[in-house]
Amino acid sequence: GAGVSQSPRYKVAKRGQDVALRCDPISGHVSLFWYQQALGQGPEFLTYFQNEAQLDKSGLPSDRFFAERPEGSVSTLKIQRTQQEDSAVYLCASSFRELGFYEQFFGPGTRLTVL
Amino acid sequence: AQSVSQHNHHVILSEAASLELGCNYSYGGTVNLFWYVQYPGQHLQLLLKYFSGDPLVKGIKGFEAEFIKSKFSFNLRKPSVQWSDTAEYFCAVNAGGQTGFQKLVFGTGTRLLVSP
Numbered sequence: 365g366a367g368v369s370q371s372p373r374y375k376v377a378k379r380g381q382d383v384a385l386r387c388d389p390i391s392g393h394v395s396l397f398w399y400q401q402a403l404g405q406g407p408e409f410l411t412y413f414q415n416e417a418q419l420d421k422s423g424l425p426s427d428r429f430f431a432e433r434p435e436g437s438v439s440t441l442k443i444q445r446t447q448q449e450d451s452a453v454y455l456c457a458s459s460f461r462e463l464g465f466y467e468q469f470f471g472p473g474t475r476l477t478v479l
Numbered sequence: 480a481q482s483v484s485q486h487n488h489h490v491i492l493s494e495a496a497s498l499e500l501g502c503n504y505s506y507g508g509t510v511n512l513f514w515y516v517q518y519p520g521q522h523l524q525l526l527l528k529y530f531s532g533d534p535l536v537k538g539i540k541g542f543e544a545e546f547i548k549s550k551f552s553f554n555l556r557k558p559s560v561q562w563s564d565t566a567e568y569f570c571a572v573n574a575g576g577q578t579g580f581q582k583l584v585f586g587t588g589t590r591l592l593v594s595p
Binding site for chain 1: 483485515521522523524525528569571581582583584585586587588
């Protein structure tokens with residue numbers, strides 16, 4: 365009965381490095397979301413997958429951000445050439461169905477610090 | 480675009496005091512509304528939600544919220560808080576088409592500290 369898991373929990377990167385953040389959704393959940401939460405702010409939507417299809421990537425802040433979910437389960441958020449403004453907690457959430465709203469279950473997040 | 484405003488960033492209460500956290504949203508169409516809670520060291524979790532019907536919704540742990548369409552508000556209430564309610568509370572709205580429908584737009588959050 366595991367929930368959404370994310371790894372690593374903490375990541376420190378030097379400016380310019382590439383990072384990859386992993387999300388393991390709840391088994392059987394069709395929908396997967398990535399959110400970015402800056403310090404003192406609420407989560408902000410980045411992108412949404414329905415199975416392996418990326419249906420909405422309107423929240424990705426730049427072309428340095430890339431997300432994939434090739435087999436419709438595990439997802440990876442990649443940030444290339446990290447910048448200090450990328451420092452934030454990256455949250456992954458999954459939900460059971462694809463249409464309508466079903467509760468989104470959140471993971472613990474990955475705290476990214478870019479030095 | 481939708482937006483959510485939470486007016487109180489920090490709230491400090493004594494145990495047994497009553498709580499009301501304000502939330503206003505901007506969106507002219509049909510919305511679904513949510514309150515999420517994040518206890519210290521834990522994940523975000525759903526506290527309660529409004530989709531349709533009775534505008535007064537009840538959630539877990541004695542929380543309730545009232546949807547007032549004319550005021551674009553969805554305030555969270557609890558008659559008597561406990562020390563264990565210390566957490567950060569986020570209001571969120573969900574609106575849009577079939578694909579955009581899933582996206583949650585969050586407020587900036589309210590940190591509640593309940594002193595014993």
